[in-house]
Amino acid sequence: MSLLDIFMIAVRVAFSAFIPLCFIAVCVWMERRGAGFFQDRAGPNRAAIYGFRAAGLVQNAADGIKLFFKEDMISDHIKHKFFFVMAPFIVFFCAIISFAVVPFADTLVLGGRGYVMQGIPMDIGILWFLAVTGFSVYGIILAGWSSANKFGLLGSLRSAAQVISYEIPMGLALVSMLIVYGTVNLSEMAQYQGQLLFGFIPMWGAFLQPVSLMIFVIAAFAECNRTPFDLAEGESELVAGFHVEYSAMKFAVFFMGEYVAMFASSAIIITLFFGGYQIPFLNTQALITFAKPVAFFMMIGLPIGMYYFAGWIRRNNVSHYPRENDPRVTEANVYIKCFWGLVVIIELLLIGILICQSGGSAAHVFVALLQICTFLVKVTMMIFVYIWVRWTLPRFRYDQLQKLGWQMLLPLALLNIFITSAVVIALS
Amino acid sequence: MFAEVLFIAFAALSILGAIGLILFRHPMKGAMSLIVTMISLAGLYALLSAELIFVLQLIVYAGAIMSLIIFIIMFLNIQDNDLPIEEGRYLYLAGGIAVIIPIACFMIKVVKSIPAHQATIVGNGFGGVKEVGLVLFQDWLLPFEIVSLLLLVALIGAVVLAGKRRLLK
Numbered sequence: 001m002s003l004l005d006i007f008m009i010a011v012r013v014a015f016s017a018f019i020p021l022c023f024i025a026v027c028v029w030m031e032r033r034g035a036g037f038f039q040d041r042a043g044p045n046r047a048a049i050y051g052f053r054a055a056g057l058v059q060n061a062a063d064g065i066k067l068f069f070k071e072d073m074i075s076d077h078i079k080h081k082f083f084f085v086m087a088p089f090i091v092f093f094c095a096i097i098s099f100a101v102v103p104f105a106d107t108l109v110l111g112g113r114g115y116v117m118q119g120i121p122m123d124i125g126i127l128w129f130l131a132v133t134g135f136s137v138y139g140i141i142l143a144g145w146s147s148a149n150k151f152g153l154l155g156s157l158r159s160a161a162q163v164i165s166y167e168i169p170m171g172l173a174l175v176s177m178l179i180v181y182g183t184v185n186l187s188e189m190a191q192y193q194g195q196l197l198f199g200f201i202p203m204w205g206a207f208l209q210p211v212s213l214m215i216f217v218i219a220a221f222a223e224c225n226r227t228p229f230d231l232a233e234g235e236s237e238l239v240a241g242f243h244v245e246y247s248a249m250k251f252a253v254f255f256m257g258e259y260v261a262m263f264a265s266s267a268i269i270i271t272l273f274f275g276g277y278q279i280p281f282l283n284t285q286a287l288i289t290f291a292k293p294v295a296f297f298m299m300i301g302l303p304i305g306m307y308y309f310a311g312w313i314r315r316n317n318v319s320h321y322p323r324e325n326d327p328r329v330t331e332a333n334v335y336i337k338c339f340w341g342l343v344v345i346i347e348l349l350l351i352g353i354l355i356c357q358s359g360g361s362a363a364h365v366f367v368a369l370l371q372i373c374t375f376l377v378k379v380t381m382m383i384f385v386y387i388w389v390r391w392t393l394p395r396f397r398y399d400q401l402q403k404l405g406w407q408m409l410l411p412l413a414l415l416n417i418f419i420t421s422a423v424v425i426a427l428s
Numbered sequence: 429m430f431a432e433v434l435f436i437a438f439a440a441l442s443i444l445g446a447i448g449l450i451l452f453r454h455p456m457k458g459a460m461s462l463i464v465t466m467i468s469l470a471g472l473y474a475l476l477s478a479e480l481i482f483v484l485q486l487i488v489y490a491g492a493i494m495s496l497i498i499f500i501i502m503f504l505n506i507q508d509n510d511l512p513i514e515e516g517r518y519l520y521l522a523g524g525i526a527v528i529i530p531i532a533c534f535m536i537k538v539v540k541s542i543p544a545h546q547a548t549i550v551g552n553g554f555g556g557v558k559e560v561g562l563v564l565f566q567d568w569l570l571p572f573e574i575v576s577l578l579l580l581v582a583l584i585g586a587v588v589l590a591g592k593r594r595l596l597k
Contacts, residue, residue, distance in 0.1 A: 123556060127483040134491030145502045153505065160499050184557050406587050
């Protein structure tokens, strides 16, 4: 193994381990701002460091510190302390490693060798995701059961029944996707989606299999235990469900696990149905060939976008009443300077791409970075859909939930498999 | 070398899990140790480069079946004082071990007397998803289809039966 090999392994393991962790902060922030937006209020805007509020991101740090320094207590009635402590870590760990098989860029070719950009380059891809998300049920069951508490037990009963029953439509929706793609490897699926349908539509899973997309997204919402499927927590009826006895960092680990699971399942939805890291109409080969024009257009586009972004920050980050030496205006100016600095750095990198020879390894790295950014932007948009649904729809009743899973999604998924296989056989 | 260390670790874990399943009094602890055994078995399959069996072991045994078992144990909500008092369970255990040891010795002897084969991992993607699929759909198509139809009938039948009982009530 050369030094480059070791470096690439380190890069991709680090990416697939740390990006979900970083996205916890982004998700929590988006959730709060999104909730504020949907309920027509401001959201978190008080926590600040020297007057810098970072659009509410500082609130996350404040919450983190609060949870970290809270008293971590286990009440005396809990007999199975080992399971009680282990449960949140099972949930968190399963959520993190379920992201390990998601490709975040196309195979990077450096010095004649290809590097698969996944945390663990495995062929079994989507099956790994199914296996690992199945394990997170254990965390929820153990948490509710070892709490020795009626609310906890009810919550974990509901949650386990829900996750087990929604795994079936999810698996069946996947089967029809596997028939279309002809592989279980997520990298190959993403490469397949770089093609064009009829020459002008990107061949994304969403266009090929809209029914499967619908079933999979509903099942993924249910697996994440989020509203409208949050019967396990059901704050108004079960207090907090399976984590009612948890405090301090053990609660925080549950909380973070939920957001990591949301990130990982958004990443899977993106990879299966929305082209993964593919930029529409520009597959990897085209991007490498046209690396210089793309870099050139980005060089022009970035400052223009930044100009309008700066204007937006300046308009929105002001006090709502006249103030002398408005501190928010100074705050906004600092933000704008930071962002301009970032733009200048990116511009310098882009100039570097323009100078380098075309088709070389610099172009390959540039394309990989571009695809990583595309992937993260798409995942962020999918996370926004999660938040959107959470703050729009009310909670299901329990019998409605089971009816939806077993009597609507399951037959629909089976029908979809039959129709898809008939079409695939007719076309081939 | 690395593979051998992994093999020893997984083998030890799976045996420890099995011992735990027998020795723990509380059913939840027993079930959790069985999960450890299942996962370490999956690890052993992965070491044999049988990818598909590895992930099926994780999904079906360690995932689906065990979560149903644990779900039922949680549902029954067994407390320590619900469990029967087992007097002389160590006596039975010692008896069992005494019976098994000669059989185990015999088995070890049988395994050792098998003519020595160099244990190598079969190459060419043996055990991958595609290879197993090709074998299933070329050489074993009819049995495979019959079994899959049977499972489909069982799945639909379960849903129909569950729905019917609710209507009658």
